[in-house]
Amino acid sequence: MSDTDAANGNTVVETDVVVMTPSGIHVRAAALLVQAASKFPNAELLISKDGYEVNGKSIMGVLTLVAEHEAKLHLRARGEGAQELLDVMASMFGSNLDEVDE
Secondary structure, three states, X not given: OEEEOOOOOOEEEEEEEEOOXXXXXXXXXXXXXXXXXXXXXXXEEEEEEOOEXXXXXXXXXXXXXXXXXXXXXXXXXXXXXXXXXXXXXXXXHOOOHHHOOO
């Protein structure tokens, strides 16, 4: 889903994902996600679980979600490259981050 934020003209895109990593989002997985999100400096990423929302570019924020295997998360991105950022995040959440080589 995408929408235009009338206040600043930025496009807002949103999607839901499911954590497929068997051990959930632990420190290493969170670090990989934050590293990937940080490659989009002009886009904001928010991740929410059960009504609790965090900055997707903050490792501490991502870890506080306590996102276990098969947890349902909502992603919202805004700014330049927002759609590409969400595409990358959705792909990562849909994979087993325990098997990703850095």
